Structure formats: structure tokens, C-alpha cells
Amino acid sequence: MxxxxxxxxxxxxxxxxxxxxxxxxxxxxxxxxxxxxxxxxxxxxxxxxxxxxxxxxxxxxxxxxxxxxxxxxxxxxxxxxxxxxxxxxxxxxxxxxxxxxxxxxxxxxxxxxxxxxxxxxxxxxxxxxxxxxxxxxxxxxxxxxxxxxxxxxxxxxxxxxxxxxxxxxxxxxxxxxxxxxxxxxxxxxxxxxLPSRDDLPEKYVAMMERLWFGEKKVVTRRFVFDAKAISALQDEGKSEYVPKPSRVQALTGFLWKHQLAASRALSSGTSTRFSFASQAVNLRSKMNMKTTLDNAIGNIFLWAPALLDLNDTAPESSDLKLCDLVNLLNESIKEFNSDYLETLMGKEGYGGMCDLLDFMEEGSSFEPAPEFYSFSSWTRFFDQVDFGWGRPFWVGVSGRVETNNFTTFVETQCDDGIEAWVTLDGKQMAMLEQDPQFLAFASPNPRISIASSVGID
Missing domain, CATH: 3.30.559.10 (Chloramphenicol acetyltransferase-like domain)
Structure with missing residues (x-):
């Protein structure tokens, strides 16, 4: 077409x-x-x-x-x-x-x-x-x-x-x-x-806009990981610290590793010293019973930033171990436990919220400028959107967009796979799409086979 x-x-x-x-x-x-x-x-x-x-x-x-x-x-x-x-x-x-x-x-x-x-x-x-x-x-x-x-x-x-x-x-x-x-x-x-503030500093709103949007021309690509590929990455990502990484943890670490490799290849290995991978954390499941958020609407999530100092790692991005990245990601999520989240709640939690935002603001101002990658998992959403015509055969979650370095994970509608919708700078994406180690696990925008399911030849 x-x-x-x-x-x-x-x-x-x-x-x-x-x-x-x-x-x-x-x-x-x-x-x-x-x-x-x-x-x-x-x-x-x-x-x-x-x-x-x-x-x-x-x-x-x-x-x-x-x-x-x-x-x-x-x-x-x-x-x-x-x-x-x-x-x-x-x-x-x-x-x-x-x-x-x-x-x-x-x-x-x-x-x-x-x-x-x-x-x-x-x-x-x-x-x-x-x-x-x-x-x-x-x-x-x-x-x-x-x-x-x-x-x-x-x-x-x-x-x-x-x-x-x-x-x-x-x-x-x-x-x-x-x-x-x-x-x-x-x-x-x-x-x-999480009460609003009349005096919320404009710098926090501006910082979030900078992290979401940039000046570079970006492209979005869809990569599909089947159950076999995901299982292999889970095995590669496990360690004594994270003996059973989740599917999303393994994929997040894998994508972070290869996005870094693409960036370093473009800059001849002289790219930024620091890299952040921020994961969206749904607070509803993290709070204890006395502050339950069941069925509460709104942006009840925060970004958990994992920081990688590339000076403390292998000289080549390809030498980064997936298990080490998974451990970093896991540690950043563990910090968002119910005890910590209690310090962010209510009017008295405003100071703690500012500390978190200031940490992100400080990280964004490092020199040379760090790279930020954001990951959001929707793998537990949209599984019951059946109007009586059967479950959808495909769910699209992006398009032609303007966001920076952003990945959304969604379940495939069959075979227990996961789709990663990845938005990157166009040149960086071109490098990722030519990375044989990445393509050994990821299938770029495969066709959606629905003919047998709906009785069409």
C-alpha cells in the first residue's frame, strides 16, 4: 500500500x-x-x-x-x-x-x-x-x-x-x-x-518538557520480541542480585544497552559520560493499605531514574553486561518502596517531591549533557477491550511523534510476545536497525498475521 x-x-x-x-x-x-x-x-x-x-x-x-x-x-x-x-x-x-x-x-x-x-x-x-x-x-x-x-x-x-x-x-x-x-x-x-501547589516552580514543568521534547528529528519503530527471545534475555540478565528478572526488566536493559551502543557508534565512542534510564513506576501497587489508590485516576506514577557512569564501565558499549544494567534498573525501582513514597505524600511530602525533581534537574544539567532514555510498560493494560467482536488483533500505541528517546512496551495479542515501540533520533535509530546483536532478538515491524484467526485466506 x-x-x-x-x-x-x-x-x-x-x-x-x-x-x-x-x-x-x-x-x-x-x-x-x-x-x-x-x-x-x-x-x-x-x-x-x-x-x-x-x-x-x-x-x-x-x-x-x-x-x-x-x-x-x-x-x-x-x-x-x-x-x-x-x-x-x-x-x-x-x-x-x-x-x-x-x-x-x-x-x-x-x-x-x-x-x-x-x-x-x-x-x-x-x-x-x-x-x-x-x-x-x-x-x-x-x-x-x-x-x-x-x-x-x-x-x-x-x-x-x-x-x-x-x-x-x-x-x-x-x-x-x-x-x-x-x-x-x-x-x-x-x-x-499528591496535592497540587499554587506555587509549583515553573522550572519543574520546564524540565519535564525538556526531557520529553527536543530539537532533533526523531523516528518511531516497532520491534517485536517473541517468547523465546524474551526468555533468552531473561537468562542473560539474571545475576545473584536479580535472580529472576521480569520480562520488562530484561527488555529494558537490552534496549538501553543497544541504544547506548548506537549513540557511541555515531560519536566514535566519545559520547556523554552519564546515561539515565527512567522507568515509569505505577504508585498504586507500591502504596500500603492505609493510603490505597485503587481505581484512582490521574498521573499516579513517577519516573525511577537509573544512572550509569560510563567511565566506570567497559570502554565499549558492546561490552556492557546485560545483568549489570538489569541490576541498576532493579535498584532504582526498589527505592520506590512504600516507606519512601510515604515521604512524598500530602502537603508535608512536597519537600521530598522537590528533592526528587531537583535530582532529575541536576542530572539534566551535567556537562557534557547526559543521555536520557525513558521506558513505560503497558503490558498489563488493554487486555479486556472487547466490545463483543472479539479481542483486538492489534493495538497501536504511537505514530509520528516528537518525543525524545522513549519506549513503550505492550503485549502482542498472541504468542506471549512483547512489542517495543521505540522513538529515537533518526541517525541513532538507523544504527540500531543495523545492529546484528540487537536484531538477533528483535524483529523489526513484522507483519501482523490475522488471516487464520479470522478465517481469511
């Missing part, structure tokens, strides 16, 4: 089905405050072969049930004010229906990452500037000749992966009439435990 055409059929603003004008403003947390204004995409592809599938009724039901889901998740229908709270819940979300000029099977045989932008209503991972006018959620229903792709744009100012997962599960439950599976969100806990 040389190109696709996506034509807009309709564009609406969907509001909560119940009146929300009398609701109190929703308070942001401090982690919401310093998260840049941008959108992350999730696109679910559903090939449909049922000859009696009722498309008009399905489109009507999707739209109506989104409105019902927004009644529960009403902050997503509002607008951010002064980077402190959300109000104006009647503003609604953009909801688009579009027609795609090809069969879904043809698109999935060799998907092009940049085309995914066409399937969401708002461009992903781009620095936005007018935050108080922007919606916090957008949905686009894309109609192929042989299926439906539902693209969702989540504003990162209030949504993290867990929040997105809870909303989608609830939308599906309402659509299918499974009322007992609706997740009722906790709309107050995040702001109580």
Missing part, C-alpha cells in the same frame, strides 16, 4: 449523559501539574467478518455509551484551569467517525507507524501550548471495508496508562451491558495524597 485515505464522516462533541454543571471542580495532583500537555494514543483494530454485523446500530451504541462512561469519568469531559483544577465538564470531548479507503487486512499486513496518526482525533506525543482550551480525551471510530479501528487520544495532563485502562474497561462494560464490570473511579484520592 502506498498510502491510505481517511475521510471524516461526522464530528461531534460528546458530553456526559447526566448533567454535570453542578459538580465541583476536579483538583489536579502535583504529578498532573508537572506532566507536559500532550496526548498519547491507543488504537484498537478489530477485523469483522460477521455477515450480519449491524454497523449503523454499532456506531450509535458506541457514541451513546461513551456519553454514559463520561458521566462516571466526568473530569475527562472538562478543561484544565490554571494548571490547578478541571472545570467546565459540559465542554465535552471530540468524537469523530471516519471512513478508511482500504481493507483492514491489507493495512495490517505491513502497518506503517506514521499512518497511525490518521486514526486518532489529536496528534500524539506533540508538545501542546494552549492547555486550557484543549480536551482531555478524544475518540475516533475508523470504518474499514472489513473492520473497525477505535482510536483514542488521552491527554497526559490527567491520564496515565492505568486511568486509560480503567476508562476503556468501563466503556466496554457499559457497551456490552456488563454493569458488574464497570470500574467506578476514585476521583479524590490522587489530589489528597
Amino acid at each position: 502506498e498510502k491510505i485515505e481517511v475521510s471524516i464522516i461526522s464530528r461531534d462533541a460528546i458530553k456526559p449523559s447526566a448533567a454535570s454543571s453542578s459538580l465541583h471542580p476536579y483538583k489536579l495532583s502535583i504529578t498532573d501539574q508537572f506532566t507536559p500537555t500532550m496526548y498519547f494514543p491507543v488504537i484498537f483494530f478489530y477485523p469483522i467478518t460477521d455477515p450480519v454485523f449491524n454497523l449503523p446500530q454499532t456506531l450509535t451504541d458506541l457514541k451513546n455509551t461513551v456519553s454514559q462512561a463520561l458521566t462516571l469519568y466526568y473530569p475527562l469531559s472538562g478543561r484544565i484551569k490554571n494548571n490547578l483544577y478541571i472545570d467546565d465538564f459540559e465542554a465535552g470531548i471530540p468524537y469523530v467517525e471516519a471512513r478508511v479507503n482500504c481493507h483492514m487486512i491489507d493495512f495490517l499486513r505491513l502497518p506503517k507507524i506514521e499512518w497511525l496518526n490518521e486514526f486518532v482525533p489529536i496528534a500524539p506525543y506533540r508538545k501542546e501550548t494552549i492547555s486550557e482550551l484543549l480536551p482531555l480525551l478524544g475518540i475516533q471510530v475508523n470504518i474499514f471495508d472489513s473492520g473497525i479501528a477505535i482510536g483514542v487520544s488521552f491527554s497526559h495532563k490527567i491520564n496515565d496508562g492505568e486511568t486509560a485502562n480503567c476508562f476503556l474497561k468501563s466503556w466496554v462494560a457499559i457497551f456490552r451491558g456488563y454493569r458488574n464490570k464497570i470500574i467506578h473511579p476514585n476521583l479524590s484520592q490522587a489530589a489528597l495524597l
Whole structure:
């Protein structure tokens, strides 16, 4: 396929089905405050072969049930004010229906990452500037000749992966009439435990924007690791300190190692002295029972930075041991235990939060400038987004983006593999794609084989 055409059929603003004008403003947390204004995409592809599938009724039901889901998740229908709270819940979300000029099977045989932008209503991972006018959620229903792709744009100012997962599960439950599976969100806990600040220094917001966005031209590539490759990397990454590394730990260490190798190859081995690998840590599972965050929405995560001093390691990146990198990553996560997190909670935790942000600020100002790589695992999300047409055969989580050195992990929809969606500087990516030791484990953008599963030859 040389190109696709996506034509807009309709564009609406969907509001909560119940009146929300009398609701109190929703308070942001401090982690919401310093998260840049941008959108992350999730696109679910559903090939449909049922000859009696009722498309008009399905489109009507999707739209109506989104409105019902927004009644529960009403902050997503509002607008951010002064980077402190959300109000104006009647503003609604953009909801688009579009027609795609090809069969879904043809698109999935060799998907092009940049085309995914066409399937969401708002461009992903781009620095936005007018935050108080922007919606916090957008949905686009894309109609192929042989299926439906539902693209969702989540504003990162209030949504993290867990929040997105809870909303989608609830939308599906309402659509299918499974009322007992609706997740009722906790709309107050995040702001109580991580309260926003009127006097939050602008330097923290600016630092996060610098870490997310840069001046270089970046590209995104999809690499797939099958179960055999992951198991081999887990074996290579284990040590007496980490005897059983997780799948994500092994992949994070492996990607960090080879991203460093690509960078050093471009600079003839004279690149930066320090490298940071920051992992997104979901705080919900780290807190003890007296500060539970079950079903709480918002950015309830922090970045756990692992620091590598390249002067203290092997002279060549290829000589770095995966087990040593996995140990560094594991140690950085272990520091985010419940006792430490308690020191960040409430108004009295503001000093501890500033210490963490200052550490990141100090690291970003090293000379020569260090390299930052960020990793986020969505391997436990989006496994139940089944509207009754079966599980999606593929989930897209990126597109043509502007972020720096960022990787998202998602489960493959079969065979227990993991996809790594990697964004890097274009030249560095070109080196990575030519690294034989990397390609021995990673498959670059393989075709998505769905024919046998849906009965298509």
C-alpha cells in the first residue's frame, strides 16, 4: 500500500449523559501539574467478518455509551484551569467517525507507524501550548471495508496508562451491558495524597518538557520480541542480585544497552559520560493499605531514574553486561518502596517531591549533557477491550511523534510476545536497525498475521 485515505464522516462533541454543571471542580495532583500537555494514543483494530454485523446500530451504541462512561469519568469531559483544577465538564470531548479507503487486512499486513496518526482525533506525543482550551480525551471510530479501528487520544495532563485502562474497561462494560464490570473511579484520592501547589516552580514543568521534547528529528519503530527471545534475555540478565528478572526488566536493559551502543557508534565512542534510564513506576501497587489508590485516576506514577557512569564501565558499549544494567534498573525501582513514597505524600511530602525533581534537574544539567532514555510498560493494560467482536488483533500505541528517546512496551495479542515501540533520533535509530546483536532478538515491524484467526485466506 502506498498510502491510505481517511475521510471524516461526522464530528461531534460528546458530553456526559447526566448533567454535570453542578459538580465541583476536579483538583489536579502535583504529578498532573508537572506532566507536559500532550496526548498519547491507543488504537484498537478489530477485523469483522460477521455477515450480519449491524454497523449503523454499532456506531450509535458506541457514541451513546461513551456519553454514559463520561458521566462516571466526568473530569475527562472538562478543561484544565490554571494548571490547578478541571472545570467546565459540559465542554465535552471530540468524537469523530471516519471512513478508511482500504481493507483492514491489507493495512495490517505491513502497518506503517506514521499512518497511525490518521486514526486518532489529536496528534500524539506533540508538545501542546494552549492547555486550557484543549480536551482531555478524544475518540475516533475508523470504518474499514472489513473492520473497525477505535482510536483514542488521552491527554497526559490527567491520564496515565492505568486511568486509560480503567476508562476503556468501563466503556466496554457499559457497551456490552456488563454493569458488574464497570470500574467506578476514585476521583479524590490522587489530589489528597499528591496535592497540587499554587506555587509549583515553573522550572519543574520546564524540565519535564525538556526531557520529553527536543530539537532533533526523531523516528518511531516497532520491534517485536517473541517468547523465546524474551526468555533468552531473561537468562542473560539474571545475576545473584536479580535472580529472576521480569520480562520488562530484561527488555529494558537490552534496549538501553543497544541504544547506548548506537549513540557511541555515531560519536566514535566519545559520547556523554552519564546515561539515565527512567522507568515509569505505577504508585498504586507500591502504596500500603492505609493510603490505597485503587481505581484512582490521574498521573499516579513517577519516573525511577537509573544512572550509569560510563567511565566506570567497559570502554565499549558492546561490552556492557546485560545483568549489570538489569541490576541498576532493579535498584532504582526498589527505592520506590512504600516507606519512601510515604515521604512524598500530602502537603508535608512536597519537600521530598522537590528533592526528587531537583535530582532529575541536576542530572539534566551535567556537562557534557547526559543521555536520557525513558521506558513505560503497558503490558498489563488493554487486555479486556472487547466490545463483543472479539479481542483486538492489534493495538497501536504511537505514530509520528516528537518525543525524545522513549519506549513503550505492550503485549502482542498472541504468542506471549512483547512489542517495543521505540522513538529515537533518526541517525541513532538507523544504527540500531543495523545492529546484528540487537536484531538477533528483535524483529523489526513484522507483519501482523490475522488471516487464520479470522478465517481469511
